[in-house]
Structure formats: structure tokens, C-alpha cells
Amino acid sequence: MDMNEIKEIFFQECEEQLAELESGLLKLNDGDRDPETVNAVFRAVHSIKGGAGAFGLDDLVSFAHVFETTLDCVRSNRLEPNQDVLKVMLRSADVLADLTNAARDGGGVDEARSRQLIKELEALANGEMPQPGAPEIAKAVAPAAPAPAVNDDGFQPVAFSFDEFEASEPPAIEPSTYEIVFSPKSELYAKGNDATLLLRDLSRLGEMSIRCDMDRLPALEEMNPEAAYFSWEISLKTEKGEEAIRSVFEFAEWDCDLDVTLVSGDASGAGEELPMHPVPFDLSLLDEEAPSRGESAEEDEEMVSQQRDPRSAAASAAATASNVLQMAQTAARAPLENAKVASTASAAQAAAQQAASAAQPTIRVDLDRVDRLINLVGELVINQAMLSQSVIENDTNGTSSINMGLEELQQLTREIQDSVMAIRAQPVKPVFQRMSRIVREIADMTGKSVRLVTEGENTEVDKTVIDKLAEPLTHMIRNAVDHGLETPEKRVAAGKNPEGTVRLTAKHRSGRIVIELADDGAGINREKVRQKAIDNDLIAADANLSDEEIDNLIFHAGFSTADKISDISGRGVGMDVVKRSIQALGGRINIQSKPGQGSVFIMSLPLTLAVLDGMVVTVANQTLVVPLTAIVETLQPEASAIHSFGASQRLISIRNSFCPLVDVGRILNFRATQANPVEGVALLVESEGGGQRALMVDAIQGQRQVVIKSLEANYTHVPGIAAATILGDGRVALILDVDAIVAASRGQTLKPEMTLAATG
Amino acid sequence: MKKRVLTVDDSRTIRNMLLVTLNNAGFETIQAEDGVEGLEVLESANPDVIVTDINMPRLDGFGFIEGVRKNDRYRAVPILVLTTESDAEKKNRARQAGATGWIVKPFDPTKLIDAIERVTA
DSSP states (O other): OOHHHHHHHHHHHHHHHHHHHHHHHHHHHTTOOOHHHHHHHHHHHHHHHHHHHHTTOHHHHHHHHHHHHHHHHHHTTSSOOOHHHHHHHHHHHHHHHHHHHHHHHOOOOOHHHHHHHHHHHHHHHTTOOOOTTOOOOOOOOOTTOOOOOOOTTOOOOOOOOHHHHHHHSOOOOSOEEEEEEEEEOHHHHHTTOOHHHHHHHHHTTEEEEEEEEOTTOOOGGGOOTTSOOOEEEEEEEESSOHHHHHHHTTTTTTSEEEEEEEEESSGGGTTOOOOOOOOOOOGGGSOTTOOOOOSSHHHHHHHHHHHHOHHHHHHHHHHTTSHHHHHHHHHHHGGGOTTOHHHHHHHHHHHHHHHHHOOOOOOOOOHHHHHHHHHHHHHHHHHHHHHHHHHHHHOSSOOHHHHHHHHHHHHHHHHHHHHHHHHHEEESHHHHHHHHHHHHHHHHHHTOOEEEEEEOTTOEEEHHHHHHHHHHHHHHHHHIIIIISOOHHHHHHTTSOSSEEEEEEEEEETTEEEEEEEEOSOOOOHHHHHHHHHHTTSSOTTOOOOHHHHHHGGGSTTOOOOSSOOTTTOSSOOHHHHHHHHHHTTOEEEEEEETTTEEEEEEEEESOSSEEEEEEEEETTEEEEEEGGGEEEEEOOOGGGEEEETTTEEEEEETTEEEEEEEHHHHTTSOSSOOOGGGSEEEEEEOGGGOEEEEEESEEEEEEEEEOBOHHHHSOOOTTEEEEEEOTTSOEEEEEOHHHHHHHHTTOOOOGGGSOOSOO | OOOEEEEEOSOHHHHHHHHHHHHHTTOEEEEESSHHHHHHHHHHHOOSEEEEESSOSSSOHHHHHHHHHHSTTTTTSOEEEEESOOSHHHHHHHHHTTOOEEEESSOOHHHHHHHHHHHOO
8 A cells, every 4th residue: 555545545534524524513503512423523624634734735734723723612612513603614614625625636725715714713713703794803812712823824834843843953063961860750650651761762862871870769578569769860972962862751751850961062071980979859950941840740731831832721721621631630640540430430431432332333345346246246147147048948848946946046146136236335425415515505605595404315325326416416406596495585575484495305215216306495487487488499389288397398408597697507507417417327307396385306216327127129130228217108100100201200199299200220320221110119218308209119029127338348439329238148239328319310410429328 | 573553543544554654664553443442452452552543433542541551461551642733732631641652743654663662662
């Protein structure tokens, strides 16, 4: 594993942490005050910061740091996470996501926005409540929350390390001799430090002579084996400065008495034996930098931290109230006292926490491995079908044991296939979570107040479906908020809650996943839609359309009812594109709308893109598969129903309406002349824009579930063909791209960019 | 005889970095994802040195250190704390909890190995 792979892991982890962050913030927004929720939110930002630091992603680090500081205020109960505070935090989470994406994919971020949020976050940490619309930073600092003094240019990460101390120390070229007196306290050993190791480190700095003072060692029977009795007097000749010596004792400085004195600047003192005499550990003689001088370690620490950094001392004082520190303090006393009640209590607490959060064990598997397995199972299914077929063909005397074995094999393969597909299944939660950000952004832009309610987030569907769901869903949410919901004023006038609700639900229904997007807005303005359709020549002025048919007009290409193209919906993407991408996933979309009560978009999608229910048909001696989802009905055309139209076009009349007849064999150049419709079968399909076409094929062989094999991956893209599959007899059959065929029938030629690949 | 290091960190990124760094430096590495798991694997891991994060779910670094120090067999094992907080406050708290030393993030392989060598024989 190299750094790039770890970086990849980091970004994956960021995505998870960002999702965690957002769902945590939303929980807080709903009034959840569980400390663990706050902790989880804090940890998410903290983890991102930690990883980002390791990769030198400074923008990400500095923003995460400010965010973390503010979250820490919430964690320590210095900041009440009310709705206003959470608004700032949710927007900060968005910026953090942007920064993460920018760090991964390059590209810029809205710097003004992140600067603004840094200010708002800092203001919150300073104990100021957000002022909607006027996020001005007051300079007054609330006494309850003494917090970081920050400059207006934004936060600069302050890296504090002893290494820098050493670096800033001008290197002493001339070796000097230091006299060091090192007296460990018992705590030093209790914390796993070892005087010997420290002395070893020290000896690496230069020439050293050492003497151990064992005067304090009591008689054996009085001796506590874990106490510290020895001290050392060291004479060290080194080119490194005093700081280098002190840094050796960095980990031990609180748990020992340490005295470092420069004896001479020349080499004469080195090697000289030190006279053995008691060294007075006079506290007042130590300079300010030396921290160990109290009998009471805790008091001393407070003093030290105050000297070093007044900010952290204040923070520490505030945090003293929290349980965490109490636990830590308990821990500090605990090591040598084995059965402390307090520690037992906190251990029990931890155990309880463990029980509460014990999740089902999961493993993380490379997607490639799963895909390989799926592929192999696909082969297995094909192989099993071939075997069955040849057994049936050769089975003259009906040996039932072979047939029974085959049946069992068939069942097993089917189960294996289902189980393997289940591995790829993922909850739709991540996509749903992304939508809450979309809603926030659009609500902000449109000045509408919107609440997003999600249900069935744990409904599982194939990962590829999830990945392709985000885009159409985003667009539909934009539409729902922008066009569907009314302004707060209009809502109040209509007697509704000024806050609109958008409800996003997912559920399984008969082997498919159904996703519904409902808004409680005004519903579709059918008059307006109808008029628009007439203006755009989509329908005749006197067309007699049902409400449902009018509603479905919005899926037509280039249709937009918004009077002016707004910033949100006017991105050149219409509902027609949404419908197409849903159909490309093998899905369907419907709309139900009630005037004054809102609209519901209902999407029904297959659970996987790896298999497909298809109708196997013959066209000019070629076997093709037509996705079943595209087919509305099949029929045997009668001569009287076929009408010629224009030079070569033909129509078929079905229940008093005319539908263009599309000869699949002609379009795909399987044959030079048009087939006789009466000799074939017509498949009525619904194509993009909701229009219907009758596809002419020669014969229907049957219906079958097929394993999709990508043509692009194995060969190259073929216009009009979505993918391929292998049939039971081992032959390759092409899966028709219905939309591309229909588009081609409208006089356009088949071009690769025009076709919609139904598979990845 | 390879020295065994037990690392406790909830971040997958950091875990991987620790693993790579420690393996390259010739340590045997055992990893846990939080304090609870750290205590669970303590006996079987039988580490010569422990490296732990502070902010973790279920049981944080302070609680974990406390747990290790209460274990008669491992209470003297050196424990290094990984912390992004470089200020004195976090170090104090870690030290109070019984930490031997600390490694200030951003993660730096040299710093990590230096610190480990400083506390192990």
C-alpha cells in the first residue's frame, strides 16, 4: 500500500464522515441532545482534520479546525445547538464537503463562502448568537466562553512542536558541558516511562558521564518496588543546546525533577568527575520554561498551561466541568490503585456504551472482487442453462435422477445469484442524505422554507442503481422546491404551514424499488401546462386530454412551465432528461398531482442492473432481447390496421389511435427492405417523452431473465444496442436500446452519442 | 524478535498510515478501531508499546489508557498518544490518564518511529 492508496482511503473515509456529520447535525436539529450524537459529529470533523493534516491539505485542515472548535463548544455545553446555530453548522458541513471534493478532484471552492462561515463559526465559539442576514462579528467576548482570539484574515493553523523549538534554537557549534540532575518520581514509572531509556537518549547527544544517587534507597523490607528512589547526576558535553536536552525529557518533564545547568562553554569540564553532593532542588531557581516545580502535579499543570497558552488554559478550565476530564483525572490516579470505585464505574459505563453501540459486524471488500464474483455467477447461470438445455435435448429415456439433480442445481444457482446480488445491495441512505443539502441550498436561493422528510433510507438496492440515482433525484428535488412549493406568503394565504414539506421515501415492492418524491405544494397547474403544450405544438389546441395525460406532458423534451427560467431549474435539464435517466436504469416514472395539495413523483426501479427481465425476439434470423420494462403490450398486426404515411413511414392503428411502426430489422440494417408487418409481431413500447411506438419484430421466442454483459467492455459500443447477453444455448444475443431505436426511426441516424447505454 | 505495537485509532486513514509506517520500520502491528476493541485485544496482542488516538467512539483514548493501566500485566507498557492537539491541555489530559508520551499530528512517520524508540528498550 502506498500513500496514494491511503489517500484514496482517506477520501472514502471523508465521505463517510461527512454523511455521519450531516445526519448527526440533522438529528441535533430535530432536538436530539444525546451526548453521543454530539460526539459523533465532533469526531467526524476531527477525523477529517486529522487525515487532511497528514496529507498537507491545509485549506481543509484550517476550516475543519475552526468547525471543530465550535463543535467542541457544543460538546462541552458552552453553546446551545439551537436551530440558528445548526443552520450555520449545516452550511459549514456543506463547505467542508466542497473543500474535500476540491482536495480530491482539484478545482476551486467558493472562498468567500468559506471565509464567511469561518467568521460565523468563530462568532459562535465566541458565544455570539447568529444574526440572520447580518453576520457581523461583534468584538465583545462573552465571559462564559472565553474562546480563541482570531484575526480577521481567517485562521492560521498553529503548529506547536518541540521540533520547531530545536530548529529555532541556533545550533551551538561549540560543545558545551551541562550538569543535569534527574530525579524521577514514581509517576514516571507508572506511566510506562523508563529512566534508563531517557538516559540512553541523553547519552546520544554527546559525551556523558553519569552517577547514580542511591542514598534514598530504603532497606529492602521497607522498599516499595514501584516507587522511585534513585536520582542521577549527569555531566554531558554536547553541541546541541539545552533545549535538545530538555526535549529528551519531553514525555517525563512532569514526572521528574530536572535541573539542567550550563557549566562551561569550553570542553575542559567534560569527563571530569562530578563531586557527589546533594543538589538543592530549589524551585525558585528554575527558569520559567522548566515546568516541574510543584508538589501537586495538577495545580502545577494548570500553571504551566496558563503560562504556555492562555487560550488552552481557559478551555481546560471550562472543560473541567465535563465528565470526560473527570474520567481522565480518575485515570491519572488509578494506575497504581487497582480497585478504585470510580474507575470501575467508568468502566461499567464504557461497557454499557459498548453494548449499546454494538453493531453487526461488517467487512469491507474491494468492489472489483464482488464484481468478479458476480460475473462468475453470471457465467454459472449461463452454463447451468446450457447444461439443462442439452440434457433435455438428449434425454430420450427420461432418467429422472439427472433431471432432479439439474433442477436442484438450477435452484441453487438462482439462490447463489440472489445472494451475490445482495452483496452489492446498499441502502439508499447516502443519496437521500445528499438531498438534504440540495434542499437547503434551493430553499436559501428561493427564500422558501422547506423541510425534507426521508423515509425508508435503509431500503437496499444495487450500488450501480444508487450511483445513478443521485442526478435525477437532485433535479426532481430542485423542481419540487422551485416549482412545486409555493412561497411562504402564498402558503399562509392558502391556509397551509408556511414551511413546505418535501417527502422522500423508498420501499421495496414486488422485486423493485419504489422511490417517491412528494411535495405539499400547489400541485401541477394543468391549465398552464396545457397552454404551454399547445404553444409548443406538443398537442393540438382542441386535444382532449385526461388530467393524467396533461401531467405527463411535463416529461416532454424542452418543456418548462416556469414563467422565467430561474437559476435553479434553468440549467438546461428538464423533466424529460429525468425520465430518460430513470428509463436508462430500466425504471419508470409516474406523476400524481392534486391541485392545491401537491404532487407525487413515483419512480420504480429494478434492484440490480446486472440482470434484466427481457423478451427474447427474432429479427431477420437474429436473436435480440428487448427489456421488458420498455414493453407496454404485444400484438399481432392485422393488415387492415396498417396505414402508409409519407414516403416510407407506416402507422398502426391501435384502439383508434395511430402509432408509428418501427421496423427494427431495417433500423439495425439486418435487412434491406421493410418486412411485412402482418407476418411479424408488434411490440408497443414507451419511449422517451412518453410517446408510444410499435416495434416490428419477426417472432417472440419467450421471456427470460438475462445476465447483462457490457458490449463496451468486451467489444465496442454499437448504436442501437444497449448490451449483450449469452443465452442458454450459448449464443450471444444483443439487448436492444429501445430509446435509440425509436430516435433513429424519427429520421435521425444512429449515432453513438445519441444512444443511452442501459448498462454501465 | 520484532517489537509488537498495538495501535488504536478509529480513522481508517490513520490506521493504514500507522500500519505502513510501522511495518516498514520492522514492527509487528496489531490494530484496534476504538478503545473498547483495544482493551479486548490487549491480552492477545501482548504489545511492547501502544499507540492510541484520543477521540474515538465507544471508549476514547483517555478511557482506554486508564483501562490498560488498570491491567496488572500491561500497566507499565509505554503508551503514546496520537493527537492533533499540540497544545498543553490535551497533553496534560493524556498524561494524567497515564500516557507515556505523545505524537503530535499531522502524522509524520519519522516522528512516530522516533517516539516509539524513545520509550522502548
